[in-house]
Amino acid sequence: MLVDNEQILEALWETIYMTGVAFLFSVIIGFILGLLLVVTRKGHLLENEPVSKVLNAIINIFRSVPFIILMVAIIPLTRIIVGTSIGTAAAIVPLVFYAGPYIARLIENSLLEVDKGVIEAAQAMGASPFQIVFRFLIPEALSSLVLALTIAIVGLIGASAMAGAIGGGGLGDLAITYGYQRFDTLVMVVTVAILVVLVQGVQSGGNLLSRRVRRR
């Protein structure tokens, strides 16, 4: 094997770091966008057609750009935000731009699953839009939201593999540079195995948490 354990551990840490930080920011962005997508819909709490249309268009644009292209395309922006266009920190910016709109759609889906009748009952009780969102909509969707965010983390882990293209490091980068370009099959197998375990762990954790929050 062309790499030692330390390198693998470092790559693992880079993957977790990139995914974790990117996830944090994309959840914040995705949550706000997803919530807005839902409440500005026709017939919903704060129906607003222009806002809804613009949001949908922006999200669709970001969602349609392949990650590898997005990463290169926003390099100037990345430079403004983190001061450099290479390295792990630089990889986080495109990851957020990629996962934010994605999470917005996932959250939109989860929130739309909440029975309209529950919202109607909330309105009939005299709840304000803010109360409806935080006392009814989100608690009712929580279990489904957790599963949606689990999907997002798995997606982010996958996307972070491409961060190597701008020197972001991580397990994906290791697999490409050593496993693929230098024909070290063992590195390839080991990194993929670690990724499999990582994804399994995230998914199991997500499932467990989702069951836990179904009833509170």
Add this chain to the structure above:
Amino acid sequence: MIQFEGVTKTYQSGKQEIHALNGIDLTVETGEIFGVIGFSGAGKSSLIRTVNLLERPSSGHVRIDGKDISTLSAKEIRKTRKDIGMIFQHFNLLNSKTVFHNVAMPLILANTPKNKIKEQVKELLDFVGLSDQATKYPDQLSGGQKQRIGIARALATNPSVLLCDEATSALDPQTTQAILELLRRINREYNITILLITHEMGVIREICDKVAVLEAGKVIEQGTVFEVFTNPQQPTTQRFVRSVMNDELPESLLKQIQNPSRKNSIYRIQFTGTSVGQPLMSRISRKYQLDLNVLFGNITELQGAPYGNLIVEFTGPAEEIKKALADIREGNVHVEEVLNYAS
């Protein structure tokens, strides 16, 4: 008191305009149970939702205790809604929360202190008979229990009006009875005005004081339940009444008696209130020497008063039958001819 004045509701569905409500004028008096019945698509659901502005009327006014609610600000609307409880066909409970939390919800929204919430929820659960289910979740309960939770939740803010949106339509007949009894208790014990919509005439017969029949967004008939059930005018109303009070002659019987050679006359006799208690048939039979044969009939209770409907075959001299009928009519009993071959 809830007053509807020329209330209309028009939806835009693609290029088509749908008139859900077509000028509704109705008055629901304080403390009564008012039922609105109609087939699906008649506009019932839109009508009941204009009362708490879940739907805004396209034109016209809805007044609650004289106050036009369509002029209120968003904040005032929320305040008004707290005085109007609502229960739903599919209960609309929070599945992620316990029974306790569901009932407490309106109080939590109003920032009621925790110890007061506890006290009040306990009282409400006692009232609906579910105090032992407080820690359960809605999906562990039966339909009837869920509706009781819905009712407890609706009563949490001490409303003066309760709106029931097909509240028993998803329940079996026995559970329906129990829920209707609970609604009647709420009406009597707390003097809460109840406006309910339903497509089941049985619900109207069971608990309503007044009824309005809705068709194509219009009130086609209204009155006290007694009036409407004993003397329905519109074909739709007659269909609804017939669905719970079968007063038509069975086909087979009709064929058998449609025979001029029998020299008989058949009349429908409707007894109401006190006239039910009198031995009318035997008295008439003796007095006029007529043979009376009850072909079909039923006696039911309407709003606590008995109501009888008999189809009777009179056999005897036409002159005597005439006299007998005049006699019957004097006793506050409604008589109408069904068939006549005697004269």
